[in-house]
Amino acid sequence: MTTKQETISITRRLEFDSGHRIPNHDGQCRHLHGHRYAIEVTLTGMVADHPGKADDGMVLDFGDIKRLTNQYVVEPWDHAFLVAKEDTGLVQYLNSIPNHKTVVMEHVPTVENLASAAFEVLQPVFEKAFEGRLKLASIRLYETPNCWADVSHS
Numbered sequence: 190m191t192t193k194q195e196t197i198s199i200t201r202r203l204e205f206d207s208g209h210r211i212p213n214h215d216g217q218c219r220h221l222h223g224h225r226y227a228i229e230v231t232l233t234g235m236v237a238d239h240p241g242k243a244d245d246g247m248v249l250d251f252g253d254i255k256r257l258t259n260q261y262v263v264e265p266w267d268h269a270f271l272v273a274k275e276d277t278g279l280v281q282y283l284n285s286i287p288n289h290k291t292v293v294m295e296h297v298p299t300v301e302n303l304a305s306a307a308f309e310v311l312q313p314v315f316e317k318a319f320e321g322r323l324k325l326a327s328i329r330l331y332e333t334p335n336c337w338a339d340v341s342h343s
């Protein structure tokens with residue numbers, strides 16, 4: 190049982206596959222390769238006290254987090270090659286492949302930069318969709334089961 194004043198965090202995890210490379214990496218990661226990424230989206234807010242309504246007892250329906258994260262991050266990045274705009278030779282090559290799904294990123298696609306990019310995209314999406322009732326608290330992005338980055342804004 191929760192009291193009405195409590196702020197609670199909820200997290201929805203989604204997974205997707207993308208290619209990338211870190212062009213100046215001094216190890217294997219400078220080569221073209223891919224990952225099964227997992228993104229965990231954490232929102233904070235008050236639990237709805239809406240007896241008889243679908244969202245009663247929820248901060249937000251997990252389905253809404255899934256829908257918006259899919260629309261703005263997972264679908265654009267899934268089975269895409271995420272390439273840094275500074276990686277010009279590769280950008281040119283990928284653009285030469287007909288109908289190739291390429292996403293040109295502002296920064297080198299480390300897990301830190303991808304998590305930050307996802308946060309920047311999703312923060313205004315959740316803010317607008319739920320009129321400030323909820324806050325995007327953090328994004329955790331796993332590049333491998335053993336490597337991940339966390340992003341949050343104060």
Ligand SMILES: Nc1nc2c(c(=O)[nH]1)N=C([C@H](O)[C@H](O)COP(=O)(O)OP(=O)(O)OP(=O)(O)O)CN2
Nearest residue numbers: 211214217218224298299300301332333334335336
């Ligand atoms: N701080 C960061 N370090 C590294 C990143 C990154 O995004 N941020 N990325 C890579 C590589 O892209 C790669 O994804 C991870 O490499 P690695 O550590 O070798 O991970 P593995 O799962 O392949 O580890 P194994 O132990 O070899 O299985 C590198 N560094």
Ligand SMILES: [Zn+2]
Nearest residue numbers: 209218222224
């Ligand atoms: Zn990698």
